[in-house]
Amino acid sequence: MGMFTTGNSILDDESVLFESYTPDTFVEREEERDEYTHALSSIARDVKPRNIFVYGRTGVGKSLATEIILDALVEESQEWDQDVAVTRVSCEGKSSYDATISIINELRDDGDQISNTGYRTATVNEMMFDEINGIDEDYMVLVLDEIDKLGDSPGLLYQLPRARDEGNLDDTKVNIIGISNDFTFREELEPKIQSTLCETEIRFAPYESQELISILEDRAEDAFVDGVLEEDLIPYIAARTAQDTGSARQAMDILLEAGHEASKTDAERVTVEHAKTGIQEVEKNRIMNELRDLTLQGHLMLYAIALFEENGTSPVRRKEIYAFYKKLAEHFGYDVNSGKTVLKRLNELSANGFLSLSQINIGRQGGRHNQYEMDMKHERFMTVLREEGTLFDEDEQPERVGKKLLRSHLSDSDNQDLSQFQ
DNA sequence: ACTCCACAGGAATTGAGGGGTG
DNA sequence: CACCCCTCAATTCCTGTGGAGT
Numbered sequence: 119m120g121m122f123t124t125g126n127s128i129l130d131d132e133s134v135l136f137e138s139y140t141p142d143t144f145v146e147r148e149e150e151r152d153e154y155t156h157a158l159s160s161i162a163r164d165v166k167p168r169n170i171f172v173y174g175r176t177g178v179g180k181s182l183a184t185e186i187i188l189d190a191l192v193e194e195s196q197e198w199d200q201d202v203a204v205t206r207v208s209c210e211g212k213s214s215y216d217a218t219i220s221i222i223n224e225l226r227d228d229g230d231q232i233s234n235t236g237y238r239t240a241t242v243n244e245m246m247f248d249e250i251n252g253i254d255e256d257y258m259v260l261v262l263d264e265i266d267k268l269g270d271s272p273g274l275l276y277q278l279p280r281a282r283d284e285g286n287l288d289d290t291k292v293n294i295i296g297i298s299n300d301f302t303f304r305e306e307l308e309p310k311i312q313s314t315l316c317e318t319e320i321r322f323a324p325y326e327s328q329e330l331i332s333i334l335e336d337r338a339e340d341a342f343v344d345g346v347l348e349e350d351l352i353p354y355i356a357a358r359t360a361q362d363t364g365s366a367r368q369a370m371d372i373l374l375e376a377g378h379e380a381s382k383t384d385a386e387r388v389t390v391e392h393a394k395t396g397i398q399e400v401e402k403n404r405i406m407n408e409l410r411d412l413t414l415q416g417h418l419m420l421y422a423i424a425l426f427e428e429n430g431t432s433p434v435r436r437k438e439i440y441a442f443y444k445k446l447a448e449h450f451g452y453d454v455n456s457g458k459t460v461l462k463r464l465n466e467l468s469a470n471g472f473l474s475l476s477q478i479n480i481g482r483q484g485g486r487h488n489q490y491e492m493d494m495k496h497e498r499f500m501t502v503l504r505e506e507g508t509l510f511d512e513d514e515q516p517e518r519v520g521k522k523l524l525r526s527h528l529s530d531s532d533n534q535d536l537s538q539f540q
Numbered sequence: 541a542c543t544c545c546a547c548a549g550g551a552a553t554t555g556a557g558g559g560g561t562g
Numbered sequence: 563c564a565c566c567c568c569t570c571a572a573t574t575c576c577t578g579t580g581g582a583g584t
Contacts, residue, residue: 215568236560238567413571436547459572461548477548481582485546 127343128381128388134341135374137367144186145336146329147179150322154187157318158293161191161257162198166291169315173298174322177365180297183322184261191259201255210264214274218242221260225249243277250292258292265296266303275311324364330356333366334373342377348389351376355393368400375399405494406502408470415455416463417508418446420472424496424503425520433476433489436461445527450509464490 133139144151160167174180188204195202207220216234222245223231232245250258260278268274278294296315298304304316325333334352355376359369375396380388409417422443426434440460447454455463467490468475474493479486492499500516503509510516 213569233559235558235568236566238560241560241567415571455571456573458549458574462572465549477580479547479580479582480545481580482543482545482584483582485544485548486580487547 126381127386128346129377130341130343132341132374132377134337135370135377140182140185141337143336144179144182145332146325147183147322150179150320151183151187153320154183155190157320158187158191158259161195161200161202164198164200164256166257167293168317169294169296170318170320171296171298171304171316172320172322173301173304175324175363175365176299177363177367177369178322178324179366180322181263184263184295184297188259188261195257200257202257202259203253203255204259204261206261206263208263209268211267214268215239215242217262217268217274218246218277222246222249225253256291259295260292261295261297263297264299266298266300275307275315325360325366325369326364327353327356327360330359330364330366330369334369337370338373341374342388346380346387348387350390351388351393354390355396358393358397371400371403372396402498402502405498406506408472409502409506412467414452414508415447415459416467417503417506418450418452419443419460419463420467420492420499421503421509421516421520422446423473423490423492424499425524427492427496428517428521429524433491435478435487435489436464437487439464439490442524442527446523449523461488464488468493 134141154170154172157170158167172180172184188206192202192204205221205224207217207224209217212220219232219234219242222242226232226249237245262268265275278292294315304312304319307315331352334356338347338352352373355369355372359365359372362368372393373396376388376392379392379395379399385392409420412420419439422439423434426432426439426442436457440457443460444454464473465475467473471493473490476489477486478489503516504512504514510519
């Protein structure tokens with residue numbers, strides 16, 4: 119059997135389960151979609167719609183609903199004799215400045231793009247308003263996806279909703295749709311921005327088990343060969359996912375991994391057992407992806423903590439992590455960062471869910487300090503670390519190398535305490 | 541109720557790296 | 563070319579603080 123066989127007896131067209139796949143029909147989420155469509159429908163009467171703020175966790179259908187509804191809007195608006203331009207920008211990992219440039223480039227021709235750096239902020243803002251004023255359509259819908267990931271909130275969000283009042287925009291009627299994964303984002307906005315940006319709010323709740331079942335069944339029909347899914351499979355995946363995140367994305371990933379597992383083992387049907395493996399696989403991929411986004415220094419820090427964890431000295435305070443991290447960095451020949459930088463990074467790792475942080479205060483004798491421990495199994499982290507290959511080659515064993523380093527570190531750092539045992 | 545420890549975490553700053561304009 | 567702008571990682575400086583011991 120070749121590596122890329124086409125005659126798979128389990129999977130028919132797995133791409134239906136990929137993130138990149140956009141289905142043309144949308145199952146579930148009817149209420150939200152009605153609300154959404156309704157909010158934009160005033161264009162038919164030539165009235166500028168109110169700005170829309172959409173929120174809900176990842177994988178609950180926000181982006182897909184937006185895409186489908188806006189496609190329909192562009193099409194239907196012809197019947198109403200209105201032209202609508204849609205511009206979509208993802209704000210993930212961008213500052214206001216970057217996002218503004220993305221909007222400009224989105225509106226410009228391919229040959230006329232500007233660079234991400236170099237211009238002063240005022241110039242960039244002016245360019246954006248020029249572009250927006252320059253479009254031919256009567257209405258423009260500007261979708262700001264992942265708006266909560268915008269690095270510095272005020273800039274762009276302050277400019278845009280108020281641009282009309284300030285006289286920066288003329289004929290074009292700009293409507294903003296902000297999409298956020300974070301519920302608290304809205305409350306953190308300045309009242310002024312909040313009231314303009316969130317004129318209409320649409321909340322997408324996490325999917326419930328039953329809804330996930332219909333989504334999975336819908337996709338599975340095209341993705342798998344008929345009749346290969348064990349009866350309990352989809353309900354099982356749906357139930358597990360509903361308890362965890364309620365994300366259709368996650369559920370589909372698990373289903374796909376279960377399918378892979380079944381084909382890999384030449385099974386005839388995809389079973390709940392395969393799904394269990396799938397769940398682990400998805401979790402591992404998640405860690406791997408997030409790990410890939412971390413710097414080498416971040417890997418070093420996690421490695422240090424994983425070793426403490428393996429040694430059974432579970433929550434470790436920053437001071438100790440730092441002392442050991444320093445030795446690791448020297449051993450591997452990397453820069454040694456200052457204590458403050460390490461603290462900052464540890465807190466970032468906690469925010470990303472790699473570590474969990476607890477504050478300890480032992481009063482007069484010791485004051486206050488932070489303790490960290492891994493928020494995942496250290497064995498799993500070690501595997502990913504080896505496969506990732508930043509600190510180690512595939513054939514090396516991080517555990518073995520580290521154990522030795524930790525042991526020698528502990529013996530030089532407190533040899534007074536240790537001497538009484540020898 | 542007050543003290544006082546050991547550190548947390550914010551602010552300000554720097555320096556390298558990206559790239560603009562005239 | 564000289565000079566300017568934005569970003570990002572990291573550093574130093576410094577003020578803030580929770581609660582056991584008194």
